[in-house]
Amino acid sequence: MTTITGVQVHDVRFPTAAAGDGSDSINRGDYSATYVELSTDNTLTGAGFTFTNGRGNEITCAAVRALAPHVVGKELTSLFAEPLDFLRSLTADPQLRWLGPEKGALHMATGALVNAVWDLRAKAAGKPMWKLLASLPTAELVACVDFRHIDDALTPSEAAAILDKGLDGLADRLSIIEQQGFPSYTTSVGWLGYPDEKVRDLTRAAYAEGWRAMKMKVGGPIEDDVRRAAIIRAEIGPDALLMMDANQIWGVDEAIANMARLAEFDPYWIEEPTHPDDVLGHARIQRAVAPIRVATGEVAANRVIFKQLLQAEAIGVVQVDACRVAGIPEVLAELLLAAKFGVPVCPHAGGVGLCELVQHLSIFDYLRVGTSLEGRMIEYVDHLHEHFTDPVRTRDGRYLLPARPGYSSDLRPASMAEFSFPDGPAWS
């Protein structure tokens, strides 16, 4: 028996904006975490967070505090005896829900809190999150998903069939990624704030390290995008994958026109070509740019947006985010929707700790849901891993399987102290 006795929220910010790391057509941030620690009546603790971009991290912290009464005093096994009741106590709170519903700061805070509870569960089970999820009975996984508002696209019995089928050959798939690691791509070469020479050097270095899939930012003046794409394609040759990411800056017609210009560099996908809420716009862009795939999801507000993107055949890559939505249960809904519609999942990572989280999601997806490596890659960004107690490990452009119990979400206490906002030494 483990009872949650307290929720501590920490505003942790890393001063990344000055270096241009993470700069794109829309964002220029100090990578930050609304970091949640659960204390219990025994030695276990739970850690979860949502990633933010600097200013405003205090807003998601306030949202966690507003939600915290739904978990304080709760016993862990009882929360998971009725997992949908637990989830909806947060997502359908009759007063807080008005601030969403299921979107924005409140939903991100929900993700931080739900992930912390799931981290606690995985630690209590003594398993890394991917292994906990992969080993849960189908009925228990299905019971975690809120099918309200997605059951016109995915029913509980369809979900159960996907998860049952995922038991076939699971041991073989596990053996494959234990030996080979999980495919990955790097985003560290082409931030919009980097000068051409830095892009060239980083691309060359990444290729030498073994990366054969790289992502560049686009959405500046189109001639700049064209020039930078030419630099990267020249460095990586015709066979490596080049992904492009516009971070939502374009209108629908503008996206179509600009991709006609950039098509000569053979992009594998165009990510976030327009506003993330624009399902119909993504569908039009996907029809126009095919066979280039449209990818989106890092700021897709919830499972209802993913449902529609899939129903409308608007995307060819599902980029789930680990902590923008309501944590593990909502990501599970999104993985199941992607499997139902036959679209590969390549999670969004980077920021603070997103790589640490999403490796668990991709591994579980491969083992039990999507069951294929075809077109699957985990984003890799080489920032801020040193602040986590169980950082990601990569080899030759592939993620190695995390082994410690939990969701790899624990920040080092020294890092938390150093980068605590506004009173940590890094800020004062």
Added chain:
Amino acid sequence: MTTITGVQVHDVRFPTAAAGDGSDSINRGDYSATYVELSTDNTLTGAGFTFTNGRGNEITCAAVRALAPHVVGKELTSLFAEPLDFLRSLTADPQLRWLGPEKGALHMATGALVNAVWDLRAKAAGKPMWKLLASLPTAELVACVDFRHIDDALTPSEAAAILDKGLDGLADRLSIIEQQGFPSYTTSVGWLGYPDEKVRDLTRAAYAEGWRAMKMKVGGPIEDDVRRAAIIRAEIGPDALLMMDANQIWGVDEAIANMARLAEFDPYWIEEPTHPDDVLGHARIQRAVAPIRVATGEVAANRVIFKQLLQAEAIGVVQVDACRVAGIPEVLAELLLAAKFGVPVCPHAGGVGLCELVQHLSIFDYLRVGTSLEGRMIEYVDHLHEHFTDPVRTRDGRYLLPARPGYSSDLRPASMAEFSFPDGPAWS
């Protein structure tokens, strides 16, 4: 010259939950306002707010504080010399935007702040908001709209043509509503928390007062909805309009099935039949329930959602909200989109002060954008008007034109003090 010298944020909450006022299938709230006061270097002040449902109001207050540096120290005419720059300084802040984009708590706070600046502008001009808007040159109105992400559905030149055409016959239209008031409907009869006898009595009283259009909440057990619909239809006879509001509780298939049951009571519209983000779902429901109209918008996150609802022919009524989106400029975008697609606007009201705001929007829409009263009604809810210095006035189920300068958004100081959370006498 008027310079904004300070932004004060007030957390004001009215204890409405206990009485069942405002209760529906999803919400059970203490109607609240994140209330923004702008001070200036002269005697003018600006007031704006966003409506929330009780708990969590401190989150939107925190968001206003995060946004406030974008207006403090700014001179009013300079803000409106480059209105799009001003708007995007808030909606596209390179760090805060991650918490949306353009949705949830952050966007609601943006609405409060933008509306306060516009209130200041109207007061400086000595005009009620509707009159200020109706009298602005077309080019000035168009310059306020952010066409990014909607220009595939509405171009600046199309918007200008709509607004220019709205100058024809404007004086005649004004004369009509000065004499007759603006059509309205009442939502005060059928909250889900009311027992049958209270619903019957309120319906009878409202009919006697002259109301010929009333809205009931649905989304409880379907037999309860049927029974309550029968009570109201029996009271109001076959000719009065009966609207139904499910407040998002249903799935898509569930909405279609339940409306087949409720169709016998001849509903004029079904409001919020499913999740507000589900454009494709609304489109399926609209095809299934026609000629009953699908209505939504009170929690539609932004103009991109409205754009799609209209593109997909998913709704027959556009229910803009005055302060969920980025205030006057984004509502203007939504009114223009509705006019382009030929769908009537019936704004969402109720809550705290929403009736006070939206009357200005509907009057402006009639005078200059939609230019018709056909199918246009302003929601009326008889709560909390006494706390405003310029409360709505109605006669025979119609709104009378507000006459004082500004956006009718000033709370009475005594009400603010009494209901200040958590320290006001009403809460302590």
